[in-house]
Amino acid sequence: KTIQAMKPLAKVPLIAKPNAGMPRLVDGKTVFRMDAAEFAEKVTGLVAAGASFVGGCCGTTPLHIKALAKALRNTKPGKIVTHAPAALSSSHRALVLGEAGAGITDETRIIGERINPTGKKALQTALREKDYSLAVRMAREQALAGASLLDVNAGMSGIDEKETLCGLVNALAIKTELPLVLDSSNIETLASALRIYPGRALVNSVSAEPVRLDALLPVAAFYGAMLIALPIEGREIPETADERIRIVKKILDAGLKHGLCNEDFVIDGLVMAAASSPAGPAVTLQTIEHCSRVLGVKTVTGLSNVSFGMPSRPMLNAAFLAQAVSRGLTFAIANPDDEAVTQMRLASDFLGNRKGASARFLSRFGMDVTGAKNAYGAKNAYGAKNAAEGPIGASSAAERVGKAVIDGSKAEIVALIKQALEAGTSPLALVGDHMIPAINSVGNLFAEKKYFLPQLLSSAETMETGFVFLKPMLDEKTSARRGKIILATVEGDIHDIGKNIVALLVRNDGFEVVDMGKDVAAERIIAAARKENPDIIGLSALMTT
Structure with a gap:
């Protein structure tokens, strides 16, 4: 089913290398019971679903x-699509865009414009460091305010733009679910950022100047990116x-020559600014309408100009914005915190009968049914019991500590704890009433596949940083250990991410952890157990080892 679902969207060959069935533990050994004939039959089905390359993995x-x-022997792979729907993605979320044309x-959608150092001294200082x-x-x-994508720009003096943009991409790929718009005039910088981005990005931008077209189109085609195109050639x-x-x-x-389609x-x-070019906005609207309704291409415009x-x-x-939406606009580059823009976007979509607009409008302006029962009850600052709602805002200083754990804000947790302490929250209350419920909420988000390993690790590390800071302030009784655990990845296995996650989580929950590392022989584990007298011994191994 996965191959079948991917095939209509994939402009590259799909590869499938399955195991020989599910592993079973028999007499202490991992066994795969699918024989060669059954394996061949099953994999033939993957080829029929759309796989171009097939092979075998474990077992x-x-x-x-x-x-x-x-x-x-006599089977040929299916054709690879040359025209796929317009779509963008992060490592967590896909944004498949509807068809452009007469019946839009x-x-x-709003592209959040704030991650741009121009005119922002605090951001400039942070990026330099x-x-x-x-x-x-x-x-x-911006995500909370309703942005669908995030424009990311690192263009400023005194820094290495390529290094900084790649650093931003690495940080944001873990910390936000929204797809990114990579904004740079430097093609080498864009290529480096596209190389590490775990999704399909939108590149901002290409113009019709031959030098830029010839250089950027192959890069976008190679990395499978979408492109914002500026109708400028001089x-x-x-x-x-x-x-x-x-x-x-x-x-x-020109895009067609590089395998790109509309x-x-x-x-x-x-x-353009209406103050200096009174006819300019009308020309922009005409361009948007023709591109959307006649050429069937997605469109974007900035609003502040x-x-x-x-x-x-x-x-x-x-x-x-209202006029542009009526002409078929797809994206607006704006500050999503601008209430006037948000209201007009929702109202324009509603009046234009755009998909889901009625529900969005009523959700924003109708009766508030989200209310909070209490800080950590049915709806709370660290995510509702239905984790699909995700973490929401926090008001008090103490709640901001919990939200930092949810968000994995390791760099900010100590400063937030200090604010909460100054506001009168005790160290014990911060740990028991805020940080522990927050890390439990992270576990719920992970279980419901709303969070993934990077977020889980980031939150656990944030929790640990906060706990280490608070530990000297907790008396012996309140900071007493719940027990001692020995953890080790077994001999012959160098995979330790699961063990490391467990170590972080149980350490945050009050256990003393003796972490023996990876590839640890049984004799060493037994010796450590005799020496440490632990309550629990945890052994980690990749299933096939």
Whole structure:
């Protein structure tokens, strides 16, 4: 089913290398019971579902591969699609965009614009120090405010842009579920960031200048990225919609030569300041409408430019957004915290009968049914019992400590604990009433597949950092250990991520941990058990070892 679901979206070959069935433990040994004939039959089904390359993993032998080769002797792999739906993704979430055209029904989405050091001294300072915690906080705030994607820009003097953008990508890939828009004029920087990004990114941007087209299109095609295209081919911005549309077609045609299709592009309508170019917004709207409804291409526009130099800027931005949505706009680059923009986007989608708009509008402006029962009851600052709702905001200083554990904000946890202590919360209350419920909520999110290993580790490390800081303030009675645990990864096995997670979690829960590391012989474990007299011994092993 997984291969079948991926096939219509994959413009690259799909590879399937299954085990020889599920492993079973027989007389202390791992055994795979699927024989070569059954294996070949099952894998033939994967080829029929769309796999182009197949092989065998755990439990397979040369006999399995020989039987598979014989079964597929006269089979040719299916064709790989050349046109896939427009879609973006992070490592946690996919955003499949609806069809453009005359009957546009997809939601208008906001690209959060705040992670850009221009004019932000605090962010500039943080990036120079390779501190990405402020950018992570901006990402989370924008996600909570309703952004669907995050524009990430590291262009500023005094730093290595490539290193900084890659650092931001690494940090944000773990800390946010939203897909990223990689924003740089440097192609080498974009290529490096695309190389490490665990998803499908949107690149901002390419123009019709031959040098940039020839350099960036192959990079985007190689890494499977989508592209924002600017209808510019020289130093001057075209003044008419017809000229912009001509340039858009030129970019789309160039993309075809590199295996890109219209679905891989998002066209920027290029909005100009109405104060200096009164006809400019109308030209942008005409460009958006033609690209959306005639060419069937996704569109984007920034909002802040249109009101530059004018009073009542939020009102003008919101009004322009409403007109752009009515022309078929796909994305708006904006600050999602701008209430006027948020309200106008929801209202415009609703009046335009866009998909799900009624529910979104009523959820935002209808009767509030989310209320909080108490700080840690049915709905709480560390995520509701239904973990699908995810972590929400926290108001008090103590609740912000718990939310830092949820978010994995290791760099901020000590400062937040100090604030909570100054506000009158005792060390014991911080641990028992805030940090432990928070790490339990992380466990629920992980169990429900809303959090994954990186978030689990990040939260556990944050919890440990906070506990180490508070430990001297807890008296012997309250900080007494619950017991002693020996942990080890067994001899012959170098996989220790599971053991490390367990060590962090049980240490945070009050146990003394003797971590013996990986590839530990049984004799050493027995010797340690005699010496340490533990309450529990935990042994870790990858199943096939």
